[in-house]
Amino acid sequence: MRIPPPLELFIRSIIGRAYPRVIGANRELSWLIPETVLPLLGLAAYVYVYRAMKAPTEFVGYVVLGGAMTAYWLNILWSMASQFYWEKETANLQLYIMAPVSPMAILLGMGIGGLVASTIRAGAVIIVGSLLFGVTYQVSSLGLVLLVFFLSMVALYGMGMLLASLFLLSGREAYNLSNALQEPVYLFSGFYFPVKSLGFWAAAVASIIPLTLGLDAMRQLMFPGDPTLGFLSPWVECGILLLLCPIFIYLSKVALKKMERAARIKGTLSLRWQ
Amino acid sequence: MNKAIQTIDLVREFRVRAGKGRENRAIRALDGVNLEVEQGELFGLLGPNGAGKTTLIKILVTLLYPTSGQAFVDGLDVTRDVLPIRQRINMVSGGEYSGYGILTVKETLWMFSQFYGIPYRVAFERINELLEVVGLKSEANTRVSRLSTGMRQKMNFCRGFVTGPKILFLDEPTLGLDVEAARDIRAYIKTWMEKHRDRTILLTTHYMAEADELCDRVAIIDHGKILACDTPQALKKKVSGGSILEMSLSGLDELSWLKGKPGVKGLTSSSSIEKNRTTLKLVLESEEFVPEVIRELNQREIPILSVQSVEPTLEDVFLTLVGRGLSDENSTTP
Numbered sequence: 275m276r277i278p279p280p281l282e283l284f285i286r287s288i289i290g291r292a293y294p295r296v297i298g299a300n301r302e303l304s305w306l307i308p309e310t311v312l313p314l315l316g317l318a319a320y321v322y323v324y325r326a327m328k329a330p331t332e333f334v335g336y337v338v339l340g341g342a343m344t345a346y347w348l349n350i351l352w353s354m355a356s357q358f359y360w361e362k363e364t365a366n367l368q369l370y371i372m373a374p375v376s377p378m379a380i381l382l383g384m385g386i387g388g389l390v391a392s393t394i395r396a397g398a399v400i401i402v403g404s405l406l407f408g409v410t411y412q413v414s415s416l417g418l419v420l421l422v423f424f425l426s427m428v429a430l431y432g433m434g435m436l437l438a439s440l441f442l443l444s445g446r447e448a449y450n451l452s453n454a455l456q457e458p459v460y461l462f463s464g465f466y467f468p469v470k471s472l473g474f475w476a477a478a479v480a481s482i483i484p485l486t487l488g489l490d491a492m493r494q495l496m497f498p499g500d501p502t503l504g505f506l507s508p509w510v511e512c513g514i515l516l517l518l519c520p521i522f523i524y525l526s527k528v529a530l531k532k533m534e535r536a537a538r539i540k541g542t543l544s545l546r547w548q
Numbered sequence: 549m550n551k552a553i554q555t556i557d558l559v560r561e562f563r564v565r566a567g568k569g570r571e572n573r574a575i576r577a578l579d580g581v582n583l584e585v586e587q588g589e590l591f592g593l594l595g596p597n598g599a600g601k602t603t604l605i606k607i608l609v610t611l612l613y614p615t616s617g618q619a620f621v622d623g624l625d626v627t628r629d630v631l632p633i634r635q636r637i638n639m640v641s642g643g644e645y646s647g648y649g650i651l652t653v654k655e656t657l658w659m660f661s662q663f664y665g666i667p668y669r670v671a672f673e674r675i676n677e678l679l680e681v682v683g684l685k686s687e688a689n690t691r692v693s694r695l696s697t698g699m700r701q702k703m704n705f706c707r708g709f710v711t712g713p714k715i716l717f718l719d720e721p722t723l724g725l726d727v728e729a730a731r732d733i734r735a736y737i738k739t740w741m742e743k744h745r746d747r748t749i750l751l752t753t754h755y756m757a758e759a760d761e762l763c764d765r766v767a768i769i770d771h772g773k774i775l776a777c778d779t780p781q782a783l784k785k786k787v788s789g790g791s792i793l794e795m796s797l798s799g800l801d802e803l804s805w806l807k808g809k810p811g812v813k814g815l816t817s818s819s820s821i822e823k824n825r826t827t828l829k830l831v832l833e834s835e836e837f838v839p840e841v842i843r844e845l846n847q848r849e850i851p852i853l854s855v856q857s858v859e860p861t862l863e864d865v866f867l868t869l870v871g872r873g874l875s876d877e878n879s880t881t882p
Contacts, residue, residue: 277635278665290662293655294648301650365644369707372609373663374634380663538613541562544606 277374287375291383299391310398317341320466321407332497338403340465342396343489346430347459349392351452354384354434355441359448368544377530381438385431411496418508419495425515426488432522433484439529442537459483468503477505484518487511550623552715552748553585553608558617560603577603579772585750590741592763593752600772601752605717609639621715637715640708642723649693653703656692657710664711678706681736698729705733718751737762756862768866775869784860787868791835794858797826798851811837816873831868
């Protein structure tokens with residue numbers, strides 16, 4: 275068995291693991307209904323509340339953008355953090371761990387595949403939501419929007435990899451942990467309202483979740499109506515995201531190593547009947 | 549040359565939570581296992597469910613740490629040389645549901661081959677060849693979710709071979725397969741070993757005939773201990789000094805009382821409700837004890853329909869060593 279140089283093996287493994295996610299998004303279009311129509315129904319409620327309150331028109335844009343970004347958060351929770359639990363159930367996890375490649379490559383493949391699939395979902399929500407509620411965008415700097423989005427995604431998926439590593443030891447409780455994280459983050463990251471409304475300290479703590487800052491910066495750059503609604507300046511938020519990226523990736527690497535070792539000691543890399 | 553596999557006093561314990569108010573306890577899955585497998589051998593590990601076969605494999609494939617003792621794969625320590633070991637091995641477990649239902653058979657095998665860095669062209673060549681051999685070529689582009697259990701098992705079997713491992717661990721590879729599929733798989737294992745004489749397979753099974761047919765040597769394991777290790781012929785020779793009887797009895801009587809009788813080394817029985825018949829297999833120390841057994845059965849008014857002396861099998865070796873059948877649940881080879 276000839277094993278290629280580490281970098282080639284790493285890249286092949288990323289592509290291999292990303293493949294089912296990318297293919298899955300195109301092969302089974304049944305996701306279209308639950309993953310675009312249902313988020314649209316959810317965000318429609320906020321749109322009508324804001325309209326009834328005669329809130330500034332950019333609030334509708336905030337909600338559509340936030341609603342689209344939930345696709346990434348759901349992907350992180352259900353297809354990254356608790357994914358190793360499902361992989362354990364199907365005996366994939368032991369095959370991944372047993373392969374002569376760093377499990378980081380598997381996690382990165384999962385992340386990149388999930389990012390592609392979630393971007394299709396988020397794109398669908400933005401397009402349909404914008405058309406439905408007449409959202410207009412005034413992008414002041416497309417380059418900066420793309421940079422913020424890129425950094426948010428790297429930091430967010432780095433966080434997803436960290437959660438996946440930490441959840442490696444868990445069994446069914448991974449499902450409950452993901453459930454427990456889902457709704458609070460909708461609130462604290464300000465998916466449907468400007469995060470500044472939470473107050474400085476609450477927003478600062480919530481900034482540990484990369485989507486909080488990413489969403490806030492993108493809103494400021496795409497809906498520059500009222501600059502006082504922004505939490506920090508987009509450049510500062512960009513800088514913090516840039517810091518969070520290596521921190522999450524490094525922590526996930528360390529956690530994965532420690533958790534794999536602990537799982538080998540406890541015997542939790544596979545189920546007893548496997 | 550390094551041994552393909554070597555274990556020295558290998559012990560593995562699992563902590564089991566006992567519940568509120570009770571003390572946790574430890575289950576000893578492996579209890580001082582000493583084993584040596586040579587390069588190029590097809591080595592069988594036989595034992596009933598729960599004997600410790602899978603635990604041993606999981607330690608050897610670096611998924612589990614031993615509690616104490618040492619284990620080496622191709623001369624490398626399973627606790628320290630994890631990556632070099634992983635570069636040399638692969639594993640297939642019976643009844644596993646690996647892969648993703650959304651992918652086709654070919655895509656699944658390709659995906660797993662990428663974790664070993666197999667170039668695309670080589671991977672697809674091997675995949676096509678393997679699918680042909682196991683009779684799955686026509687399903688190459690079928691989604692995994694639409695495969696039958698047997699087909700899925702065959703696909704997993706291919707997954708183990710597609711990476712061309714130096715040492716392959718097959719954990720009950722024919723579990724749950726129909727007769728024909730199991731025969732195809734056994735035939736492929738034999739051919740692969742003939743073609744690649746430098747490769748090693750550790751096969752665990754509780755199908756005695758499978759081990760007898762395939763293995764160069766077998767070890768019998770029960771309750772985490774190796775009870776015997778030799779070639780199938782040598783093991784059978786060890787019990788040929790005694791006498792093995794197969795009796796057909798009328799009725800569905802409980803026969804465990806025979807175990808304590810003088811001269812009885814082991815027994816196994818199976819009943820057929822439809823035929824109202826019990827088949828009893830007895831391993832006796834010598835033929836001298838045959839009349840004694842028949843007298844006992846007559847005294848209990850159990851009608852004997854037939855008696856015949858049979859050649860020893862690996863099942864009888866197990867019976868002699870352990871005193872009970874390998875698995876009274878399902879020891880019939882598919």
